[in-house]
Amino acid sequence: MTIDRRTLGRMALAAALSGLALSGAAAQGTFPAKPIQLIIPFAPGGATDLTSRALAKAAEKPLGQPIAIINKPAGGGAAAMQEVAKAEPDGYTLINFTAIQAAIAPHMRAVPYDTAKDFTPIMLYGAFNTFVAVRADSPYKSLGELLDYARKNPGVLTAGISVIGASSHLGMARLAREAGAQVTFVPFGGGAPAITALLGRHVGSAVTSGEVLPHVQSGDVRLLATLMARRVPELPDVPTVRESGFDWDINSWLGIAGPPNMPAAVVQKLEQAFLQAMDDAAFKKSMTDLAVATVRADAAGARKQLDDDLETFGDILRALKMGRYAQN
């Protein structure tokens, strides 16, 4: 079930927040003069939800106003995106902006917003790790060996993924296409069930995010590569996709954005507050615990990343003939 309200424990938090709110608002005089609403286009409880909550909590202090979180997962997050795209550009309505809704979804299906025009990116704070995983007792020790096997036995290698069109799927599909291999993708609706199926020998490989790490530590799963640009600090032995002989990487970023045409001063204020919040200990801990990679980008950097990725993911999907480019 996908529910949220401002928070069940609001009573408990209210006292602490109102103290902050009063002192902060009086000192600033201008923006922000009232609580800010951050809409999360996912159901509560996932890594995106938990990390952006931690970030918002930490940004309350520099902003001097509480940030109310509302989860609106309807339409795969499209409803939330549409709502923010049409909201007043006063800085009081923000969205948890991710590559999934912003850069991939427009290429997968018709969405009621135009990412390039309808949003003001404010900052990026993180990105999902994406790993190619096999069981520890599997004979494949590297990404090359796995793809070799898939090339020689077309369609025999199964890869558990969360959903079609997830960055994990696009990454592995691109790997397979460039290696001339044919992989059968089996979507499980989430990373955890895909790993379960890998452990139970129901699929031959899995492409997942950080939720695989406990199974790596217990020695049941071996990671062959990360699809990100840099090696993960906790896993120095896992090579990147570039080190495995490909000239690209995948960045499934997470950030904050607002409606289009926001005043520059408001954008700047929010950008600084959220970037400052990234130094918060509780936020950092949530990122490490949930195995989300830290990516730091200001408003300009976020804009560039968005424009680049809109194009990149479009190219990948066109090449793979998927989503809106599927030919039946």
Place this chain on the structure above:
Amino acid sequence: MDILGGLVQGFGVALQPAALLHCIIGVVIGTAIGVLPGLGPTATISLLLPITYRLDPVASIIMLSGIYYGAMYGSSITAILVRIPGEAASIVTCIDGYEMARRGRAGPALGISAFGSFIAGIVATAGIALFGPLLSGVAIRFGPAEYTALVVLGLILVTHVSGGSMVRSLVMVGLGLWASTIGLDPIAGSERFTLGTLFLQDGLDIAIMAMGLFGVAEVLGLAERRLRPSELLAQPRRTRDLLPTGADWRASAAPIGRGSLLGFALGLLPGGGALVASFASYVMEKRLSRTPGRFGTGAIEGVAGPESANNAAAQASFVPLLSLGIPSNVVMGVLMGALMIHGIAPGPMLMQQQPALFWGVIVSMLVGNLMLIVLNVPLLPVFVALLRIPQRVLSPLILVFCVVGAYSLNNSTTDVAVMGFFGIVGWGMRKVRLDPAPFLLAFVLGSLFERSFRQSLLIGGGSPMIFLQKPISLALLTAAALLLLLPLLRRLAARPASGKAT
């Protein structure tokens, strides 16, 4: 670590004042949100997560799991009193629980549901303590083919839940399965039957439909004609008269035992464990009963069995989470997030690294179930008194509750409209003798069914032989086929005999 030592350590952890306090808070919140339609344990646990950052990990997991099984109990309260299932696992309880309440036996229904849950809790705790680490492997043996077979078996059981005709049940099962395909395709991600709307992309929500088909439809049903005045005041007032009688206990003992074992076994599997357990238990009791005709008219076995089963399943679902790091349902997924926030990775290493947490949480479930009884038995007269509210006041109250509950799911008025639509449809369905229960149960199983069916075909290279090649799936399918054919064979066997007799 040996089991006895583990249990001793677990009691040491769970009986500390702080742990007890968090356990009480958890079960009280859980019961409350279980009673409120719409608000479920998933949302509540997610919302309380930030508060638990400051608690120690054991206390926070004890509290959050208390919310989970507390909600399982709370949802049966509304199912029995006003026929609104707070959780999918209580849909079956609506059938005989509500009929008992109508016949002045709301007290025994609520009582047996609490005691049954408690006994199931003891059975499940013992099961986890004795076999937990061994059983954890069961979960990963279930791949797409095995799930498909399990759901097929479940769907055949669903057709036996309804008191109506088998063919009509199958029509509703088909419709329920179809309704579950509305929205984004689980494999290809393309839109189906969305009529171009955004809200249908997510598919229909089980809680919205259940509130409409049961809660709102009940309000409409009550409005259509005058109630016979005598029926309303039939509930006794004293706690003593509200408890299950000796006869109730004799009728319920075996169903509680069977329900607990069945629930424990099915709860170990990721997916719809608690739900399948509840109606599998209902069907089993109906089959085993010497008077199956009483089911649907207020048979206490039809409450005792399923309520024990769903509680045992809820507790058993902690086994794959704590011992394998596999969340078997959405609530377990959120709990896994909670553990990870505290820097604890649920998984094979947990029992060695955090024995206090593992055993503490297991024992706290026992304590929590005891607390549920201690708290709820004195409240029986209060719950039952709700039924003394005149219908013309109670009906609008139910409506307000359903509207707020539906709205709060996604902060969307569209959900309220969808609930209203299903309310009106549900009222019509009663008038034309079509049962909403098989529809809802099939709907819940539908997405698991389609996903695993198509995953199996993908893995099997398009060949359905995969279902017969895997031993577990073959066994389950054989059981399903027997269940389907048994009534036919029995009828064939009976026909010549009765022919001679006339």
Place this chain on the structure above:
Amino acid sequence: MAEAAPARRVAAGDAAALVAILVLVALAGWRSLGYGVWSYGEPGPGLFPFLVCALAGICGVVALAATLAGDAPAAEIDPDAAQQEGPMMWGKLALYVGVIAAWPWLMAPLGFVLSTAAALFVVLRLAEGMAWGPAAAVLVGTVGASWLVFERILGVPLPHGLLGVG
């Protein structure tokens, strides 16, 4: 129950409902063929919906035939029927249906407090015919208590609308 019901009587409502269901599954089944039943040796998005529509359709035809033949009337599943008496009160029922249908459209513009008050007014005064005094008491009590519990204690962000308070 089934045994007690008089045999050999065609239930017109049952037949109409089954026909409606058949039309629905026929449309849905036809639509699912358009989604692709099988492609590249893999099941397509339309396969599962098509199969379940076929199941509902076949069973629906059998049920319809049985209903039209007038034999084996299905068991009553209406739990209220046994406790009620007197004729159908269509007016009251229509008021309830109207409230349920209109409420969601009024929630956003009017807000929770006003729309709930309006709905309760219609139900209590017009549908249930309650006197002004008790009706007002129940209305104020329900709106006040539910606003307090949901908006204040549980923090459900109810729609604010005209009044500016949830």
